[in-house]
Amino acid sequence: MNSIKLSKRQEEILHIVREDGPITGKQIADRLSLTRATLRPDLAILTMAGNLEAKPRVGYFINPQSAFKQDAASLASQLVGDYKAHPIVVPKSASVYDAIVQIFLEDVGTLYAVDKNGQLAGVISRKDLLRAAIGNSNLEELPVSVIMTRMPNVITVSPDETLLEAGKKLIQNHIDSLPVVREVDQENQLYEVIGRITKTTITRAYVELLDY
Amino acid sequence: MNSIKLSKRQEEILHIVREDGPITGKQIADRLSLTRATLRPDLAILTMAGNLEAKPRVGYFINPQSAFKQDAASLASQLVGDYKAHPIVVPKSASVYDAIVQIFLEDVGTLYAVDKNGQLAGVISRKDLLRAAIGNSNLEELPVSVIMTRMPNVITVSPDETLLEAGKKLIQNHIDSLPVVREVDQENQLYEVIGRITKTTITRAYVELLDY
Numbered sequence: 001m002n003s004i005k006l007s008k009r010q011e012e013i014l015h016i017v018r019e020d021g022p023i024t025g026k027q028i029a030d031r032l033s034l035t036r037a038t039l040r041p042d043l044a045i046l047t048m049a050g051n052l053e054a055k056p057r058v059g060y061f062i063n064p065q066s067a068f069k070q071d072a073a074s075l076a077s078q079l080v081g082d083y084k085a086h087p088i089v090v091p092k093s094a095s096v097y098d099a100i101v102q103i104f105l106e107d108v109g110t111l112y113a114v115d116k117n118g119q120l121a122g123v124i125s126r127k128d129l130l131r132a133a134i135g136n137s138n139l140e141e142l143p144v145s146v147i148m149t150r151m152p153n154v155i156t157v158s159p160d161e162t163l164l165e166a167g168k169k170l171i172q173n174h175i176d177s178l179p180v181v182r183e184v185d186q187e188n189q190l191y192e193v194i195g196r197i198t199k200t201t202i203t204r205a206y207v208e209l210l211d212y
Numbered sequence: 213m214n215s216i217k218l219s220k221r222q223e224e225i226l227h228i229v230r231e232d233g234p235i236t237g238k239q240i241a242d243r244l245s246l247t248r249a250t251l252r253p254d255l256a257i258l259t260m261a262g263n264l265e266a267k268p269r270v271g272y273f274i275n276p277q278s279a280f281k282q283d284a285a286s287l288a289s290q291l292v293g294d295y296k297a298h299p300i301v302v303p304k305s306a307s308v309y310d311a312i313v314q315i316f317l318e319d320v321g322t323l324y325a326v327d328k329n330g331q332l333a334g335v336i337s338r339k340d341l342l343r344a345a346i347g348n349s350n351l352e353e354l355p356v357s358v359i360m361t362r363m364p365n366v367i368t369v370s371p372d373e374t375l376l377e378a379g380k381k382l383i384q385n386h387i388d389s390l391p392v393v394r395e396v397d398q399e400n401q402l403y404e405v406i407g408r409i410t411k412t413t414i415t416r417a418y419v420e421l422l423d424y
Contacts, residue, residue, distance in 0.1 A: 011400050020278050022234050022270050028392050055234060058234050058270055059270075060272075061233075061234060061273055062276035064230050064273075064274035064276065072290070097346070100342060100346055103337070103339070107408070108385075109338075109388075125340065126321075126335060127315070127316070128344060130312060130315070130341055130345060133342060134309070134351065139346065164418075164419065164422045167422075168419055168423070170415055171415060171419055173240050178320075186371075188357065198411075199410075199411035199412060199415045200411060200412070202415040202418050203379050203382055203383060203411045203414040203415060203418075204383055206414050206418040206420060206421070207376065207379045207380055207383055207419060209418070209421070
């Protein structure tokens with residue numbers, strides 16, 4: 001991925017070339033009310049980075065191979081905060097039976113358990129519930145805190161991470177759901193749950209990305 | 213999406229312009245050993261369709277706005293057959309207990325049930341198993357055929373559909389998994405199960421698409 005952070009002027013140059021390229025260095029300089037000499041380092045950077053190509057007697061134009069990567073990179077920078085769904089939470093003292101009822105009522109695959117201050121205590125998957133259901137006779141007495149994946153072993157995501165980073169966490173950790181959290185107290189690892197990102201979120205983003 | 217099916221010659225022109233554009237019509241004609249007059253209708257079509265742009269005294273170049281769409285369209289045409297995972301199947305006479313064991317052994321979310329000829333009979337989700345587990349005392353006696361989603365109500369996908377079409381089916385039908393099938397007998401709706409596409413497959417494709 002093109003990871004160079006462009007300056008405001010470089011972004012302006014790219015915009016001009018995208019709209020009106022091929023265009024000469026002189027024409028770009030005129031549009032920006034700058035001299036060619038002032039612009040030369042920016043044009044050199046954009047050409048070296050592969051954003052622009054230059055051709056004698058033609059001028060600068062967008063590198064067609066890079067056009068896809070630039071657009072995809074901007075899509076990759078879509079944020080978790082903009083895509084997160086509403087989190088479905090239960091108290092960590094809730095029974096496994098009540099958790100199963102919630103799974104069906106809310107039509108979700110994963111529940112988040114919270115402590116009495118409303119902070120993330122654990123995550124409960126359909127498989128956790130299934131394992132409990134076949135191994136225990138009294139699901140109404142068994143609290144979810146016994147069967148859940150507990151903090152600090154829960155993989156979370158913050159609202160300012162990208163959807164791409166969230167997708168990687170789902171794949172690499174073989175999980176279906178990530179609680180979107182806001183840090184309340186770093187030292188004690190206290191997190192408020194403010195959303196969820198699931199493989200459904202990512203599948204929907206994939207369809208949106210390609211289906212225009 | 214640009215849905216015009218391009219001719220072989222038009223694809224060749226795009227390839228030349230992508231590699232060496234901006235390039236004049238005369239130069240393209242020379243590269244293809246054709247006259248400019250022969251090429252004129254192709255260049256007109258590519259320009260009207262938005263693949264190419266033309267500029268006097270410069271020539272033809274790739275429309276940067278279209279470059280992303282063309283690449284994304286080719287990604288959208290990646291086929292289910294190339295992405296499918298191995299299907300995990302159980303006989304439709306298997307017990308719910310055995311199906312739950314399979315879910316944990318194979319680490320999958322959905323099982324496909326087959327009849328005695330090996331053809332698709334139904335689909336069993338974690339929620340189907342969970343519902344059965346809390347409602348029944350003897351899971352070893354209960355066959356999965358009682359709790360599964362049965363044919364012809366199962367949504368399937370064929371290996372020559374695109375991953376985008378598979379993603380849409382998952383989202384639109386609120387399901388996690390699609391059996392990839394090959395038709396054995398259309399009239400009697402008999403299908404052989406040859407793979408699976410899940411939200412995990414699509415999430416992995418999303419990450420691959422953006423993480424270069």
